[in-house]
Amino acid sequence: MITDPSGRALDYLRLSLTDRCNLRCVYCMPEEGVVWKPHAEILRFEESLRLCRILCALGIRRIKLTGGEPLVRRGLENFIRELREIPLLEELTLTTNGLLLAEFLDCLGDDARFLLNGVNISLNSPDAANFARIARRDRLGAALGGMRRALAAGLPVKLNCVPVRGFNERDLAATAALAKDEVRAVRFIELMPLGAGASLEGVPMAEVLAVLEGEFGPLRRDYSRIGNGPAVYYAVPGFAGKIGFISAISETFCAGCNRLRLGADGRLRACLASEISADLRSLLRSGAGDDEIKNAVLRLAASKPVSHRFAGPVAKGGRGGSGGLPGQEYCRIEDGMYRIGG
Ligand code: SAM
Ligand code: SF4
Numbered sequence: 611m612i613t614d615p616s617g618r619a620l621d622y623l624r625l626s627l628t629d630r631c632n633l634r635c636v637y638c639m640p641e642e643g644v645v646w647k648p649h650a651e652i653l654r655f656e657e658s659l660r661l662c663r664i665l666c667a668l669g670i671r672r673i674k675l676t677g678g679e680p681l682v683r684r685g686l687e688n689f690i691r692e693l694r695e696i697p698l699l700e701e702l703t704l705t706t707n708g709l710l711l712a713e714f715l716d717c718l719g720d721d722a723r724f725l726l727n728g729v730n731i732s733l734n735s736p737d738a739a740n741f742a743r744i745a746r747r748d749r750l751g752a753a754l755g756g757m758r759r760a761l762a763a764g765l766p767v768k769l770n771c772v773p774v775r776g777f778n779e780r781d782l783a784a785t786a787a788l789a790k791d792e793v794r795a796v797r798f799i800e801l802m803p804l805g806a807g808a809s810l811e812g813v814p815m816a817e818v819l820a821v822l823e824g825e826f827g828p829l830r831r832d833y834s835r836i837g838n839g840p841a842v843y844y845a846v847p848g849f850a851g852k853i854g855f856i857s858a859i860s861e862t863f864c865a866g867c868n869r870l871r872l873g874a875d876g877r878l879r880a881c882l883a884s885e886i887s888a889d890l891r892s893l894l895r896s897g898a899g900d901d902e903i904k905n906a907v908l909r910l911a912a913s914k915p916v917s918h919r920f921a922g923p924v925a926k927g928g929r930g931g932s933g934g935l936p937g938q939e940y941c942r943i944e945d946g947m948y949r950i951g952g
Contacts (some may be wrong), residue, residue, distance in 0.1 A: 611669040612907065614880065614914035618867060622670045625662065626874040627686070628652065633707050635734070637772055637807035641746055653876045655689045657894050661872060662905050663696055670870070672701040674730075678874065681710035687717050688727050697910075703837075705730040705770070708846070709749055711756030715763050723799040728766040731757050732741035735771075735778040736785055744777050755814035763794045768795045768837070768854075773813035782818055789851030797841050806883075815857045820926040822846070824855060829853060840866065864917040870910075878907060880914035 612620040629647050631639065653661070662673065673693065681687065693702055710732040715722050733753055733830075741750040744822055760767050770776070771785045776822045778785070782798070789796040801812025809877075823829055829844035832852055840863035841854035857863075871879045876891025888910035892901050 612870070614911050616865075616914070616916050618865075618914070619669070619776065619807060620868055620880070620911055620914070621669055622663055622675045622868045622870070623662070623670045624676055624869060624871045625658065625673050626676050626678065627658070627680045627683045627873065628678040628874050630682050631707070632747070633749065633783045633819050634707055634731075635707075635772075635806075636744055636746065636777065637774060637810055638805065640806055644926055646851050647875055648782065650796060653891055654876050655685055655692075658872075659877065661694055661876070661903070662693060662699075662889055663902055665870070665872075665907065666696050666698040666905060667900075668793065668904055670700065672703070673699060673940075674703045674705055676705045679707055679709075680704060681714050686714070690718075691721075694751055701727045703728045703730065705732070706756070707732045707745070708753040708756030708760075710752075712759035713759045714754075715765075718763075723765055726765055728810065729760045730768045730770055731760070733757065733769045733771060733776075737778075737781050744774065753849055757793070758948075759799050760882075766794045767792070768797060769793055770797050770799055772799045772801055772803055773818055775811035775813055775904040779813050782813075782821045786822050786826070786846070786853050786929050789853060790849050792853070793851045795836055795841070795843065795852040796877075797856055799856045800881075815855045819844075819855065821871070833932070836884045848859070848860070860917050864915075870907075878910050880910055883912065884915055886910065886913045 614620060621891075629652070634641055634644075643887065662670070677683075693699065702725065705734055706729065711729070717850045718725055718843065718938070731753065733741075734744045736750070736754075738750045741753070742748040757767060757769070757841040759881055769785070769788055771782075773779055773782060786796050798815060798818045801807050801810060811902075819829065825851075826846045829846055832843040832845045834843070836852060836854070839856065843852040843854045846853055867881070871882065872890070873879065873887070876889065876894065878890050879887045888906045890903060890906060893906055
Protein backbone atom coordinates (compact mmCIF):
# COMPACT_ATOMS: atom_id res chain seq x y z
CA MET A 611 0.00 0.00 0.00
CA ILE A 612 1.22 3.53 -0.74
CA THR A 613 0.70 5.68 2.34
CA ASP A 614 1.61 9.35 2.55
CA PRO A 615 2.94 11.12 5.65
CA SER A 616 -0.62 12.14 6.62
CA GLY A 617 -1.61 8.47 6.73
CA ARG A 618 -3.71 8.61 3.57
CA ALA A 619 -3.69 5.38 1.53
CA LEU A 620 -3.15 6.25 -2.14
CA ASP A 621 -4.96 3.65 -4.24
CA TYR A 622 -6.36 5.77 -7.07
CA LEU A 623 -4.44 6.91 -10.15
CA ARG A 624 -5.52 9.53 -12.65
CA LEU A 625 -3.64 8.62 -15.78
CA SER A 626 -3.39 11.31 -18.44
CA LEU A 627 -2.82 9.81 -21.89
CA THR A 628 -2.37 12.97 -23.94
CA ASP A 629 -2.28 16.73 -23.65
CA ARG A 630 -4.25 17.08 -26.92
CA CYS A 631 -7.94 17.74 -27.27
CA ASN A 632 -10.64 18.25 -29.86
CA LEU A 633 -12.33 20.98 -27.78
CA ARG A 634 -10.98 24.21 -26.30
CA CYS A 635 -13.02 24.68 -23.14
CA VAL A 636 -12.66 28.24 -21.91
CA TYR A 637 -11.61 27.14 -18.42
CA CYS A 638 -9.02 24.65 -19.63
CA MET A 639 -7.21 25.82 -22.76
CA PRO A 640 -6.68 29.02 -24.71
CA GLU A 641 -8.58 29.39 -27.98
CA GLU A 642 -5.45 29.35 -30.13
CA GLY A 643 -1.75 28.86 -29.86
CA VAL A 644 -1.72 25.74 -27.70
CA VAL A 645 1.75 24.25 -28.02
CA TRP A 646 1.37 20.48 -27.75
CA LYS A 647 4.12 18.45 -26.23
CA PRO A 648 6.26 16.69 -28.85
CA HIS A 649 5.29 13.02 -29.27
CA ALA A 650 8.67 11.96 -27.94
CA GLU A 651 7.76 13.53 -24.59
CA ILE A 652 4.54 11.58 -24.28
CA LEU A 653 4.71 8.14 -22.72
CA ARG A 654 4.25 5.33 -25.21
CA PHE A 655 1.47 2.91 -24.29
CA GLU A 656 3.94 0.20 -23.33
CA GLU A 657 5.65 2.68 -20.99
CA SER A 658 2.36 3.69 -19.39
CA LEU A 659 1.49 0.03 -19.04
CA ARG A 660 4.73 -0.79 -17.27
CA LEU A 661 4.23 2.12 -14.86
CA CYS A 662 0.65 1.01 -14.19
CA ARG A 663 1.83 -2.50 -13.38
CA ILE A 664 4.42 -1.09 -10.98
CA LEU A 665 1.89 1.27 -9.40
CA CYS A 666 -0.64 -1.55 -8.98
CA ALA A 667 2.05 -3.68 -7.35
CA LEU A 668 2.52 -0.81 -4.90
CA GLY A 669 -1.18 -0.46 -4.09
CA ILE A 670 -3.05 1.36 -6.85
CA ARG A 671 -6.41 -0.39 -7.36
CA ARG A 672 -8.40 2.11 -9.44
CA ILE A 673 -7.31 3.96 -12.54
CA LYS A 674 -9.11 6.77 -14.33
CA LEU A 675 -7.98 7.50 -17.88
CA THR A 676 -7.98 11.20 -18.67
CA GLY A 677 -6.19 13.84 -20.73
CA GLY A 678 -6.45 16.23 -22.54
CA GLU A 679 -9.00 14.12 -24.33
CA PRO A 680 -8.07 10.45 -23.94
CA LEU A 681 -10.17 9.30 -26.90
CA VAL A 682 -8.02 11.23 -29.41
CA ARG A 683 -5.19 8.83 -28.61
CA ARG A 684 -4.94 6.16 -31.30
CA GLY A 685 -4.58 2.59 -30.08
CA LEU A 686 -6.47 3.23 -26.85
CA GLU A 687 -8.61 0.14 -27.31
CA ASN A 688 -5.67 -2.26 -27.07
CA PHE A 689 -4.14 -0.29 -24.22
CA ILE A 690 -7.36 -0.67 -22.24
CA ARG A 691 -7.46 -4.40 -22.94
CA GLU A 692 -3.89 -4.74 -21.68
CA LEU A 693 -4.51 -2.61 -18.60
CA ARG A 694 -7.38 -4.93 -17.76
CA GLU A 695 -4.94 -7.81 -17.66
CA ILE A 696 -3.34 -6.36 -14.52
CA PRO A 697 -4.78 -8.71 -11.88
CA LEU A 698 -4.60 -6.21 -9.01
CA LEU A 699 -6.50 -3.53 -10.90
CA GLU A 700 -10.06 -3.47 -9.56
CA GLU A 701 -11.55 -0.57 -11.45
CA LEU A 702 -10.91 1.21 -14.74
CA THR A 703 -12.89 4.29 -15.72
CA LEU A 704 -12.62 6.96 -18.36
CA THR A 705 -13.26 10.69 -18.33
CA THR A 706 -14.01 12.21 -21.72
CA ASN A 707 -15.75 15.04 -23.51
CA GLY A 708 -17.76 12.33 -25.26
CA LEU A 709 -17.22 13.48 -28.85
CA LEU A 710 -15.52 10.26 -29.96
CA LEU A 711 -17.18 8.01 -27.41
CA ALA A 712 -19.80 6.43 -29.67
CA GLU A 713 -17.28 5.20 -32.22
CA PHE A 714 -14.86 4.15 -29.48
CA LEU A 715 -17.53 2.03 -27.80
CA ASP A 716 -18.44 0.56 -31.18
CA CYS A 717 -14.80 -0.51 -31.36
CA LEU A 718 -14.91 -2.16 -27.93
CA GLY A 719 -18.19 -3.84 -28.84
CA ASP A 720 -19.81 -6.10 -26.24
CA ASP A 721 -16.61 -6.02 -24.17
CA ALA A 722 -17.13 -2.38 -23.22
CA ARG A 723 -18.93 -3.01 -19.94
CA PHE A 724 -16.37 -5.62 -18.88
CA LEU A 725 -13.41 -3.43 -19.77
CA LEU A 726 -14.73 -0.18 -18.31
CA ASN A 727 -16.41 0.27 -14.94
CA GLY A 728 -17.85 3.62 -15.89
CA VAL A 729 -17.55 6.75 -17.96
CA ASN A 730 -17.54 10.40 -16.89
CA ILE A 731 -18.59 12.79 -19.62
CA SER A 732 -18.06 16.54 -19.51
CA LEU A 733 -21.29 18.25 -20.43
CA ASN A 734 -21.35 21.89 -19.48
CA SER A 735 -24.69 22.77 -21.01
CA PRO A 736 -27.52 21.00 -22.85
CA ASP A 737 -28.06 24.25 -24.75
CA ALA A 738 -26.22 24.02 -28.07
CA ALA A 739 -25.21 27.69 -28.18
CA ASN A 740 -23.90 27.76 -24.61
CA PHE A 741 -22.14 24.42 -25.03
CA ALA A 742 -20.38 25.88 -28.07
CA ARG A 743 -19.42 29.08 -26.23
CA ILE A 744 -17.73 27.09 -23.46
CA ALA A 745 -16.18 24.40 -25.65
CA ARG A 746 -15.43 26.82 -28.49
CA ARG A 747 -16.74 24.10 -30.78
CA ASP A 748 -20.35 23.46 -31.85
CA ARG A 749 -20.34 19.79 -30.83
CA LEU A 750 -23.19 19.28 -28.35
CA GLY A 751 -24.78 16.67 -30.64
CA ALA A 752 -21.64 14.54 -30.66
CA ALA A 753 -21.28 14.74 -26.87
CA LEU A 754 -24.92 13.73 -26.36
CA GLY A 755 -24.49 10.95 -28.93
CA GLY A 756 -21.53 9.65 -26.91
CA MET A 757 -23.60 9.76 -23.74
CA ARG A 758 -26.47 7.83 -25.33
CA ARG A 759 -24.10 5.22 -26.74
CA ALA A 760 -22.48 4.71 -23.32
CA LEU A 761 -25.89 4.26 -21.71
CA ALA A 762 -26.89 1.82 -24.46
CA ALA A 763 -23.70 -0.15 -23.74
CA GLY A 764 -24.85 -0.53 -20.14
CA LEU A 765 -22.05 1.62 -18.71
CA PRO A 766 -22.58 3.69 -15.57
CA VAL A 767 -22.46 7.31 -16.78
CA LYS A 768 -21.76 10.44 -14.76
CA LEU A 769 -21.90 13.90 -16.29
CA ASN A 770 -19.55 16.67 -15.20
CA CYS A 771 -20.40 20.34 -15.47
CA VAL A 772 -18.18 23.29 -14.52
CA PRO A 773 -20.49 26.26 -13.88
CA VAL A 774 -18.90 29.44 -15.23
CA ARG A 775 -20.38 32.89 -14.71
CA GLY A 776 -21.66 34.35 -17.95
CA PHE A 777 -21.49 31.03 -19.82
CA ASN A 778 -23.77 28.32 -18.43
CA GLU A 779 -25.18 29.71 -15.18
CA ARG A 780 -28.68 29.84 -16.72
CA ASP A 781 -28.55 26.18 -17.74
CA LEU A 782 -27.88 24.66 -14.33
CA ALA A 783 -31.38 23.23 -13.80
CA ALA A 784 -31.55 21.90 -17.37
CA THR A 785 -28.15 20.25 -16.90
CA ALA A 786 -29.21 18.73 -13.56
CA ALA A 787 -32.37 17.42 -15.25
CA LEU A 788 -30.19 15.04 -17.27
CA ALA A 789 -30.03 12.96 -14.06
CA LYS A 790 -33.77 12.27 -14.22
CA ASP A 791 -33.52 8.93 -15.96
CA GLU A 792 -30.52 6.79 -16.85
CA VAL A 793 -27.53 8.96 -15.98
CA ARG A 794 -26.15 7.91 -12.59
CA ALA A 795 -25.18 11.42 -11.52
CA VAL A 796 -24.76 14.96 -12.75
CA ARG A 797 -21.85 16.55 -10.88
CA PHE A 798 -21.16 20.25 -10.63
CA ILE A 799 -17.42 20.95 -10.34
CA GLU A 800 -16.19 24.18 -8.83
CA LEU A 801 -14.04 26.14 -11.27
CA MET A 802 -10.38 25.82 -10.34
CA PRO A 803 -8.15 28.85 -10.86
CA LEU A 804 -5.73 26.90 -13.04
CA GLY A 805 -4.46 27.99 -16.45
CA ALA A 806 -7.24 29.43 -18.58
CA GLY A 807 -9.62 29.05 -15.64
CA ALA A 808 -7.72 31.64 -13.64
CA SER A 809 -9.29 34.54 -15.54
CA LEU A 810 -12.89 33.30 -15.23
CA GLU A 811 -15.43 33.48 -12.44
CA GLY A 812 -16.94 30.25 -11.22
CA VAL A 813 -20.43 29.93 -9.79
CA PRO A 814 -20.19 29.00 -6.09
CA MET A 815 -21.62 25.59 -5.32
CA ALA A 816 -23.98 27.11 -2.71
CA GLU A 817 -25.47 29.20 -5.49
CA VAL A 818 -25.83 26.16 -7.76
CA LEU A 819 -27.60 24.30 -4.93
CA ALA A 820 -29.93 27.25 -4.36
CA VAL A 821 -30.82 27.41 -8.08
CA LEU A 822 -31.57 23.68 -8.15
CA GLU A 823 -33.68 23.83 -4.98
CA GLY A 824 -35.58 26.77 -6.49
CA GLU A 825 -36.37 24.57 -9.49
CA PHE A 826 -36.83 21.11 -7.99
CA GLY A 827 -37.61 21.73 -4.30
CA PRO A 828 -35.40 20.77 -1.33
CA LEU A 829 -32.55 18.39 -2.19
CA ARG A 830 -31.83 15.64 0.32
CA ARG A 831 -28.24 14.73 1.19
CA ASP A 832 -27.48 11.22 -0.05
CA TYR A 833 -24.75 9.36 1.80
CA SER A 834 -24.59 6.29 -0.43
CA ARG A 835 -21.18 5.90 -2.02
CA ILE A 836 -20.99 6.60 -5.76
CA GLY A 837 -17.46 6.11 -7.09
CA ASN A 838 -14.17 7.02 -5.41
CA GLY A 839 -14.21 10.74 -5.75
CA PRO A 840 -14.81 13.63 -3.39
CA ALA A 841 -18.29 14.53 -4.66
CA VAL A 842 -21.05 15.23 -2.13
CA TYR A 843 -24.32 13.83 -3.45
CA TYR A 844 -27.95 14.86 -3.17
CA ALA A 845 -31.18 13.14 -4.16
CA VAL A 846 -33.84 15.04 -6.07
CA PRO A 847 -37.47 13.93 -5.78
CA GLY A 848 -38.43 12.06 -8.95
CA PHE A 849 -34.84 11.70 -10.23
CA ALA A 850 -33.28 8.27 -10.73
CA GLY A 851 -29.77 9.78 -10.72
CA LYS A 852 -28.08 11.93 -8.08
CA ILE A 853 -26.76 15.46 -8.13
CA GLY A 854 -23.14 15.82 -7.01
CA PHE A 855 -21.04 18.77 -5.96
CA ILE A 856 -17.26 18.82 -6.11
CA SER A 857 -16.04 21.87 -4.25
CA ALA A 858 -12.26 21.62 -4.47
CA ILE A 859 -11.69 25.22 -3.45
CA SER A 860 -14.40 26.25 -0.99
CA GLU A 861 -14.61 22.93 0.87
CA THR A 862 -11.17 21.39 0.59
CA PHE A 863 -11.54 17.61 0.59
CA CYS A 864 -7.81 17.01 0.85
CA ALA A 865 -8.16 15.03 4.08
CA GLY A 866 -9.70 12.12 2.17
CA CYS A 867 -7.59 12.43 -0.97
CA ASN A 868 -6.46 9.02 -2.27
CA ARG A 869 -4.94 10.15 -5.61
CA LEU A 870 -1.77 10.08 -7.54
CA ARG A 871 -1.61 11.70 -10.98
CA LEU A 872 0.54 10.49 -13.82
CA GLY A 873 0.87 13.09 -16.57
CA ALA A 874 0.99 12.15 -20.23
CA ASP A 875 4.68 13.10 -20.10
CA GLY A 876 5.39 10.58 -17.35
CA ARG A 877 5.58 13.04 -14.47
CA LEU A 878 3.97 11.65 -11.37
CA ARG A 879 2.36 14.10 -8.98
CA ALA A 880 0.80 13.55 -5.62
CA CYS A 881 -1.42 16.63 -5.84
CA LEU A 882 -2.74 18.80 -8.67
CA ALA A 883 -1.41 21.81 -6.80
CA SER A 884 1.89 20.32 -5.69
CA GLU A 885 5.15 21.80 -6.87
CA ILE A 886 6.90 18.46 -6.88
CA SER A 887 6.80 15.67 -9.42
CA ALA A 888 8.79 12.54 -10.17
CA ASP A 889 10.07 12.20 -13.73
CA LEU A 890 9.22 8.56 -14.30
CA ARG A 891 9.68 8.86 -18.06
CA SER A 892 13.38 9.67 -17.67
CA LEU A 893 13.74 6.85 -15.20
CA LEU A 894 12.06 4.39 -17.59
CA ARG A 895 14.10 5.50 -20.55
CA SER A 896 17.34 5.38 -18.62
CA GLY A 897 16.77 1.66 -18.13
CA ALA A 898 15.77 1.82 -14.46
CA GLY A 899 14.57 -1.39 -12.88
CA ASP A 900 11.17 -1.76 -11.22
CA ASP A 901 12.60 -1.28 -7.71
CA GLU A 902 14.21 2.01 -8.65
CA ILE A 903 10.92 3.23 -10.10
CA LYS A 904 9.02 2.03 -7.03
CA ASN A 905 11.38 4.02 -4.82
CA ALA A 906 10.80 7.14 -6.89
CA VAL A 907 7.03 6.64 -6.51
CA LEU A 908 7.30 6.21 -2.77
CA ARG A 909 9.52 9.29 -2.40
CA LEU A 910 7.00 11.26 -4.43
CA ALA A 911 4.10 9.98 -2.30
CA ALA A 912 6.01 11.20 0.74
CA SER A 913 5.80 14.72 -0.72
CA LYS A 914 1.99 14.75 -0.85
CA PRO A 915 0.93 17.98 0.80
CA VAL A 916 -1.59 17.88 3.62
CA SER A 917 -3.74 20.27 1.63
CA HIS A 918 -3.66 22.20 -1.65
CA ARG A 919 -2.96 25.92 -1.81
CA PHE A 920 -5.42 27.05 -4.48
CA ALA A 921 -6.65 29.75 -2.16
CA GLY A 922 -3.21 31.35 -2.45
CA PRO A 923 -1.38 32.57 -5.56
CA VAL A 924 -1.58 30.13 -8.48
CA ALA A 925 -0.20 29.86 -11.97
CA LYS A 926 -1.94 31.83 -14.68
CA GLY A 927 -2.17 31.97 -18.43
CA GLY A 928 -0.86 28.56 -19.46
CA ARG A 929 -2.74 25.58 -20.69
CA GLY A 930 -4.32 22.79 -18.78
CA GLY A 931 -5.36 19.31 -19.62
CA SER A 932 -2.11 17.41 -19.40
CA GLY A 933 -2.07 16.99 -15.68
CA GLY A 934 0.57 19.68 -15.19
CA LEU A 935 0.33 23.05 -13.54
CA PRO A 936 0.05 25.35 -16.54
CA GLY A 937 2.50 28.08 -17.41
CA GLN A 938 5.28 26.87 -15.17
CA GLU A 939 8.78 25.67 -15.89
CA TYR A 940 10.56 22.81 -14.21
CA CYS A 941 14.16 22.47 -13.22
CA ARG A 942 15.79 19.25 -12.26
CA ILE A 943 16.82 18.62 -8.70
CA GLU A 944 18.04 15.42 -7.18
CA ASP A 945 16.79 11.88 -7.69
CA GLY A 946 14.54 12.51 -10.64
CA MET A 947 12.34 14.86 -8.61
CA TYR A 948 11.36 18.15 -10.14
CA ARG A 949 10.46 21.40 -8.47
CA ILE A 950 8.66 24.26 -10.11
CA GLY A 951 10.97 26.99 -11.26
CA GLY A 952 9.58 29.97 -13.21
N1 SAM B 1 -11.24 15.96 -21.82
C1 SAM B 1 -11.85 15.21 -20.78
C2 SAM B 1 -13.02 15.95 -20.17
O1 SAM B 1 -13.20 17.13 -20.47
O2 SAM B 1 -13.76 15.32 -19.41
C3 SAM B 1 -10.90 14.77 -19.69
C4 SAM B 1 -9.86 15.75 -19.24
S1 SAM B 1 -10.48 17.17 -18.41
C5 SAM B 1 -8.99 18.04 -18.07
C6 SAM B 1 -10.96 16.45 -16.86
C7 SAM B 1 -11.95 17.28 -16.08
O3 SAM B 1 -11.31 18.45 -15.63
C8 SAM B 1 -13.20 17.71 -16.84
O4 SAM B 1 -14.35 17.36 -16.09
C9 SAM B 1 -13.04 19.21 -16.92
O5 SAM B 1 -14.29 19.85 -16.95
C10 SAM B 1 -12.25 19.50 -15.67
N2 SAM B 1 -11.53 20.78 -15.68
C11 SAM B 1 -10.60 21.21 -16.57
N3 SAM B 1 -10.17 22.45 -16.23
C12 SAM B 1 -10.85 22.80 -15.11
C13 SAM B 1 -10.84 23.95 -14.27
N4 SAM B 1 -10.07 25.00 -14.50
N5 SAM B 1 -11.66 23.94 -13.19
C14 SAM B 1 -12.46 22.88 -12.92
N6 SAM B 1 -12.50 21.77 -13.67
C15 SAM B 1 -11.70 21.72 -14.76
FE1 SF4 C 1 -10.53 19.30 -23.68
FE2 SF4 C 1 -11.45 18.30 -21.39
FE3 SF4 C 1 -9.91 20.52 -21.41
FE4 SF4 C 1 -12.39 20.64 -22.37
S1 SF4 C 1 -11.81 20.18 -20.26
S2 SF4 C 1 -10.51 21.48 -23.36
S3 SF4 C 1 -12.64 18.66 -23.27
S4 SF4 C 1 -9.28 18.50 -21.99
